[in-house]
Amino acid sequence: MRAYVVQRLSLALFLALGSASLVFFMINLAPGDVVLAALGDAGGLTAEQVRLKREDLGLDRPLLVQYVDWLGRVVRADLGASFVNGRSIARDISLSLPRTLELVLAALLVGLVLGIPAGVYSATQQDHWADHVLMGASLLAVSVPSFVSGTLLLLFFGLQLRWLPVSGFVSLADAPWLHLRLLVLPAATLGLFMAALITRMTRATMLEVNRSDFVRTARSKGLPERLVLLRHALKNALIPVVTLTGVEVGTLLGGTVIIEFVFTWPGVSTLLITAANRRDYPMVQGVVLVIALAFVLINLLVDLLNAYLDPRIRYGRA
Amino acid sequence: MATEPNMAHADRSISNWKVGLTRAGGRRRLNLRILIGGGILTLFVVIAVIAPLIAPYDPLLPNPARSLAPPSAAHPLGNDEFGRDVLSRLIFGTRISIEVSMVSIALALSVGTLAGLLAGYFGGLVDWIVMRTADVVLSVPPVLLAIGVVAILGPSLPNLTLTVAVLYAPRFARVAYSSAQAVRGLDYVLAALALGAGSTYVLRKAVLPAIIAPLIVQGSLALGAAMLLESGLSFIGLGAQPPTPSWGSMVSSARSIMERVPLLVLSPSIALATAILSFNILGDGVRDVLDPRMR
Numbered sequence: 001m002r003a004y005v006v007q008r009l010s011l012a013l014f015l016a017l018g019s020a021s022l023v024f025f026m027i028n029l030a031p032g033d034v035v036l037a038a039l040g041d042a043g044g045l046t047a048e049q050v051r052l053k054r055e056d057l058g059l060d061r062p063l064l065v066q067y068v069d070w071l072g073r074v075v076r077a078d079l080g081a082s083f084v085n086g087r088s089i090a091r092d093i094s095l096s097l098p099r100t101l102e103l104v105l106a107a108l109l110v111g112l113v114l115g116i117p118a119g120v121y122s123a124t125q126q127d128h129w130a131d132h133v134l135m136g137a138s139l140l141a142v143s144v145p146s147f148v149s150g151t152l153l154l155l156f157f158g159l160q161l162r163w164l165p166v167s168g169f170v171s172l173a174d175a176p177w178l179h180l181r182l183l184v185l186p187a188a189t190l191g192l193f194m195a196a197l198i199t200r201m202t203r204a205t206m207l208e209v210n211r212s213d214f215v216r217t218a219r220s221k222g223l224p225e226r227l228v229l230l231r232h233a234l235k236n237a238l239i240p241v242v243t244l245t246g247v248e249v250g251t252l253l254g255g256t257v258i259i260e261f262v263f264t265w266p267g268v269s270t271l272l273i274t275a276a277n278r279r280d281y282p283m284v285q286g287v288v289l290v291i292a293l294a295f296v297l298i299n300l301l302v303d304l305l306n307a308y309l310d311p312r313i314r315y316g317r318a
Numbered sequence: 319m320a321t322e323p324n325m326a327h328a329d330r331s332i333s334n335w336k337v338g339l340t341r342a343g344g345r346r347r348l349n350l351r352i353l354i355g356g357g358i359l360t361l362f363v364v365i366a367v368i369a370p371l372i373a374p375y376d377p378l379l380p381n382p383a384r385s386l387a388p389p390s391a392a393h394p395l396g397n398d399e400f401g402r403d404v405l406s407r408l409i410f411g412t413r414i415s416i417e418v419s420m421v422s423i424a425l426a427l428s429v430g431t432l433a434g435l436l437a438g439y440f441g442g443l444v445d446w447i448v449m450r451t452a453d454v455v456l457s458v459p460p461v462l463l464a465i466g467v468v469a470i471l472g473p474s475l476p477n478l479t480l481t482v483a484v485l486y487a488p489r490f491a492r493v494a495y496s497s498a499q500a501v502r503g504l505d506y507v508l509a510a511l512a513l514g515a516g517s518t519y520v521l522r523k524a525v526l527p528a529i530i531a532p533l534i535v536q537g538s539l540a541l542g543a544a545m546l547l548e549s550g551l552s553f554i555g556l557g558a559q560p561p562t563p564s565w566g567s568m569v570s571s572a573r574s575i576m577e578r579v580p581l582l583v584l585s586p587s588i589a590l591a592t593a594i595l596s597f598n599i600l601g602d603g604v605r606d607v608l609d610p611r612m613r
Contacts, residue, residue: 018454026463027470139602143595145546147553147566148587151573159577254459261554272462273554276469288466292458299457 012300019292079286089286100267110191119202141196150189150262205237246302355600366416375403407563419544422482430490438498452488497529542597
């Protein structure tokens with residue numbers, strides 16, 4: 001196990017450094033002058049002003065020096081200040097990140113609660129009509145873009161039936177009930193997508209496990225079908241589901257980008273889209289970096305959890 | 319990461335792919351899926367190609383007198399807030415979706431496959447650079463990178479197409495890589511090399527045929543993902559710019575008035591969902607036929 005952890009940790013470190021470098025060079029090697037693009041819209045600037053601004057931001061130094069300097073500050077959680085309003089990027093992100101994570105966790109909960117039972121049921125009904133209906137529905141749910149399903153849910157439950165508030169945000173502390181009601185639609189939109197993925201994964205692994213020898217043994221020694229399914233089959237089928245769910249948490253992080261926009265949920269994605277539209281490069285850089293690092297961290301945790309659950313992985317690879 | 323056990327695994331999967339191909343004929347149910355998905359997609363492609371011939375009106379032509387007019391015989395899907403014909407915009411929107419996804423995935427496929435082949439076949443430094451770059455690109459959620467890159471390059475369809483290509487190239491590189499690496503040590507390749515065949519010949523004749531099946535699977539799934547990415551970015555204003563009729567931006571601009579005119583949101587939504595659904599049905603069908611592990 002230790003060799004595997006070391007190997008996996010060094011990979012995560014490499015990926016973290018790699019994605020940080022990608023984010024840095026993406027901005028700094030892009031054609032067009034970052035300063036001109038950011039300040040040019042603000043009004044006519046003289047060449048002298050631009051030069052001073054560049055010096056001010058340290059952009060006149062060699063790229064490699066800037067890179068090392070930037071990495072050094074990132075390690076100390078200093079992401080710099082916004083081009084547009086001068087606010088601390090790290091602070092803005094730390095304010096909005098919890099709201100994004102709340103959305104992701106709520107969606108994950110919806111996905112697991114609906115997806116695992118649906119997948120098990122679908123597997124027990126393999127090739128019967130219930131299986132076909134569930135598989136058809138989940139294929140549809142995976143295929144409809146989240147901004148479409150979100151918009152349609154909003155139209156139906158928010159505008160037509162008026163069951164739920166359409167969009168906006170209040171903090172949990174200020175108005176807990178309204179906060180939860182506001183969370184329902186975005187969480188359901190992402191959650192249904194997750195549920196569809198999890199249903200498909202659970203079904204596939206259940207069918208695979210169902211064919212294995214130990215399940216046949218359990219069945220032939222006369223164990224009730226319910227116990228065979230839950231205690232023997234599902235327990236083992238869940239291992240790949242855990243992995244894939246973990247990987248999909250990254251997809252969820254990406255999915256929130258669009259969903260936060262649809263429901264004007266003030267998480268990191270709203271921060272990112274606003275910054276992208278204003279060409280606020282340090283902010284774009286900061287948000288992409290933070291989410292990328294979160295993604296690397298989630299993948300690391302999933303792999304470690306997986307190795308813990310399934311000894312074949314840690315002995316096979318390490 | 320790519321050590322000995324991986325090679326053995328990739329080796330086995332290649333022989334499996336081939337078995338999958340030869341057995342494909344016997345799976346009627348799966349061929350039905352390929353038929354349905356492929357059929358709908360062909361229809362979309364045809365619509366995209368002949369859009370100017372079948373669109374009843376100019377998709378960009380405003381007509382204030384018919385702003386938000388309900389469906390009529392002359393305008394089967396009604397008119398949008400500028401009085402433009404929705405059906406015509408939908409038809410031209412097909413063009414954008416198909417064009418962006420096909421061009422970007424074609425780029426990703428060719429660049430990714432070539433890079434993966436070279437890395438897998440030659441190993442060494444090329445291997446390290448190509449595959450570690452792929453690891454890094456794949457370690458960031460695609461939507462996020464796309465927003466970052468488009469924010470820098472400026473929102474436009476060519477920039478978006480290029481971005482999607484960069485995001486998906488690593489996926490193809492990985493497929494090509496493991497196959498190339500596995501094939502390199504096989505007897506028939508060694509024999510070809512011993513007979514004096516050049517690397518280009520071996521790559522083309524021995525390696526490429528072995529990876530076509532997995533590349534097709536990746537390709538059909540990536541096409542759906544690319545279309546999703548285009549519509550999503552156009553939806554948040556970082557893809558197609560107004561007045562270009564992209565399905566994503568059509569949903570976006572209809573949102574503020576959707577309570578009064580739900581049809582304006584519904585028609586591009588249905589078009590998008592149908593197109594992506596058919597990519598997924600096709601992808602699923604192709605994978606089930608070609609990948610024996612899915613049976």
